[in-house]
Amino acid sequence: MPKDSLVNVIVTGANSGVGFGISQRILSQVSSQRATDVGGDGNHTSDDSISPFLHQARRRGLRLILACRSQLRAEGAIKVLQREYLDAHARTESSSTHITLQYEHCDLSSVQSSRAFAERIKSNYTSIASLICNAGGGTFSGIDWVGATVQMLSHPLAAVTYPTYKLQSHGATSSDNLGWVFQMNIFGHFIIARELTALLEAESRTQPTSILWMSSLEASKCAYDLEGDFDMQRHAYSYEASKYLTEALAIGLDEELRASHSSTRSVIVHPGVVWSSIFYEHLGVLLDLLMALAFYMARWCGSPHHCISAFLGALSTTHVLLNLDHITAQPARYASCCDRWGHPYVVTQPSVVAQEGDLYEMVNLLLKPWLVALRIGYVPEHFSSPLLQLAERDGGATFVLVECPSGTGQIMSKLAAGEIDISIALTESLLAGRVRGNTTFELIGTYIESPLNWAVITAADSPYSSLSQLQGTTFGISRAGSGSQVMANVMALEKKWSEKPDFAIQGTFEALRGSVNDGSTSAFMWEWFTTLPYVKSGEVKFVGNQLTPWPSWSIVAGVHVDHTQATAFLDALDDAVRLFDKGRSDGSAVQYVHDTFGYDKDDVHKWLDGVTYSQNHLRVVSKSVVENTLNTLVDANVIEKQAEWDIASHVNTNVAKLE
Known part of the structure; x- marks a missing residue:
């Protein structure tokens, strides 16, 4: 794959849900003549205020990299994006921006896959404008119907905004023996972010760059025990706690980047409440539709959090991406909201971990063995x-x-x-x-x-036929202090030689063989089995051996x-x-x-x-x-x-x- 000058943006989990909405929204902003997501309220036009990101993407072209587990689903998403945005704009508008959609395999639940993904990105591309850490999941196992009924009757708005009745299993681990939710929602992204820092820095020479972390309205500490259960294997609310920890890592990483005078920002975003398929298997068709209706009722009752559509929920992400030069330094998260008529906007909220600045250092220390x-x-x-x-x-x-x-x-x-x-x-x-x-x-x-069976080796045509004849001669050794030198001394001790050998450093096994054949050394010692093929070929010969006494x-x-x-x-x-x-x-x-x-x-x-x-x-x-x-x-x-x-x-x- 050629290394070109396109502006590269990575979206994890881009084939569905909010990730797909982010992809849609990025394409709509870059390919359209009017960029609605630039500006303070998310509804400003680009005619009088264009963002550095849009300027670079429209000038150089854009590559949107969909990082997903399923190639089939990713390619399906690419076809939809191509048809609904790129082909449609090509027919109706005069935009000449070059846009490429690229799939890359990435399974965040595997350290190997996360590292392999990062290595491919580093090999194939010279810079990255933004890493959008969206993919994630939870070990949802069902619904506490009694609890759901009680919360719906007593606090109906909270029941569809901050539900307490979702059941989660615990004990699920990844192939790396880490908590599955922890690795999917946090650690896989953290590995990739660390590995791609240099590529983000490379792009930051022309525009601000970013690592955007997807949080949730439900992010909460939920009695998270950093020391006793840092990877949340035993946590009853691992999804909520993982988003809490995501915010801690995002803030800590941003502070670290700022301290190193980096132009890359680490920013928290979240989509509000979005209707997705995450609970479909526990609801079925009818209840899933009723859930969507409940979301709309909450919005009509004045809830600002119910964006419902993934496209609307993605606004906070594209807003930050397009306005990085205006993002403040204070620990905050950018949230997608909308009015009762579905008009979206972005608000700034305090992070749920704003008062726990040392959490990043503690988690970073715990993760060090895997990083x-x-x-x-x-x-x-x-x-x-x-x-x-x-x-x-x-x-x-x-x-x-x-x-x-x-x-x-x-x-x-x-x-x-x-x-x-x-x-x-x-x-x-x-x-x-x-x-x-x-x-x-x-x-x-x-x-x-x-x-270890050390062979004593000489040239095939050398006059030496016994170990005693090698007393006081020059032995070849690979390096000072190497086994070939130590064992020559041990052999001299055990054979009770009156004259100790001298030594000449040769370096490699090949050079040692050459030294006995050109006469610069009399012999050398090497492992018997490794040397055997060269004895069989007639290049050198054995004159004895010495076993290590340990x-x-x-x-x-x-x-x-x-x-x-x-x-x-x-x-x-x-x-x-x-x-x-x-x-x-x-x-x-x-x-x-x-x-x-x-x-x-x-x-x-x-x-x-x-x-x-x-x-x-x-x-x-x-x-x-x-x-x-x-x-x-x-x-x-x-x-x-x-x-x-x-x-x-x-x-x-x-x-x-x-x-």
Whole structure:
């Protein structure tokens, strides 16, 4: 899709209800010669006062992006909009504004879908003028008919404006194990808003930009418990509370944007009372029509809130969109209203959370573990198979992979630089790195508890045929402090060599192979199975091996990583490891390694026979393993002995259990 100069507006849930009304109203304003929604009362013409948005849209053209779950319904809505607005205006008026209607899939109840939507927008477009967060839903389960009767008889106007008889179920969760209403009405939008900030800023160089949050007349705290039930899984009035929290986030985000001198505004709007299909399944045709009649009666009795039509209810949204340069800074919401004859106007109302300014910071802190995907450093080798399978299922929703082909030395450098958050790396090198002063990471788990089989490799035509011949020679290593260096020292200790090896840094596995073949190094050490194909091809040869005297692979996290986020990742990885282990019996594990890395199946079988993933939960670190590894590294002259090892200092006990 070409990146053009069109003004882009995103409307979530645009295929029906208020979202469709917003789409209709935007098109009517841009395509018509008279823009009725510009001005203080929503009925001003554009002849003497045109908004920055209309100016840009009419000059550059408009792309209206309908972000919806259902492609079929979205395409149906696009056909109606095309027929009723674009084609009709093309026949009757001389407007030359170029308008494009575009569908984009977005399921707000999925973190993965919300992030994928944002990524597509960032890939396909260079700027966004407005993100209209309209889509939402509730877990409505029926009507309390006794309560409805009582409220209708005692307070009839309130009964059709602020009904207390709608029943809602609780306990519904999303695929991310968050409250479904919370994720649909708040969190999905919050992810997208965060991800698209840069595109909003890009458009703000030419006009004010906006994030518009759809609230409700019914927005209410309803005993919302931020600490005990922040995602509203157990809340009896989750819909009303979600709109309350929407207002809190909108206000807090606006304050944050203003503090950073951004030209993007975060504004609350609501449509008043609109006749929609949200309760149709609980009412049926007759009662649904009676509800509409009750709405009209309320309007005729003087209620300003009963817009009834989604097109009229959308006025507050288009009014703010077209008048952003006149929106005040005070915490407020813009409401659609109309008189008894159906003439619409906009009023400013105080937000229901105007007195709770710290709520945004508190919720932002709680949402932090889900807002940013973890960066997982990994070595692209066979032992990472469970991680790779998990990444395929996750689809980037909670983490992204960062290749570290040079191994543990590269991983520690990236952890120190803050370029990755969590990684699987060699136990000995991690502990040596920490003792030497790299305390930017901590152990949070054990990945593989069996030893690693380090092969000692030389050139295929080298004169070396035994390990003893390599005493005092130059070993190639990937990086200083890497496993290839540490294990060469451990091997020299166990073989009781009188002459210790020298080292030459080569970087990559490919460079290490090249160094033994050009004679700049005598040998290097690398994992046996990874090297086997190059031995079979005749490029290099084995002259021996060395097993680690400790569990080979540990899991570490940067000290900056939120422990709840790290815990959630390790729990998911633990499940992936168990699933991979089950695949040993049916051959799927062998097949996966073969398909992914191209290894011979017989060799994969042999590797699997010798490897044991952690039999405890991954979030367990053995105190004796850490202590024994440190002592061995001292004996191998890799690190210096401390008076007493503080084992707990190397482990993040908020994530891992130290046994």
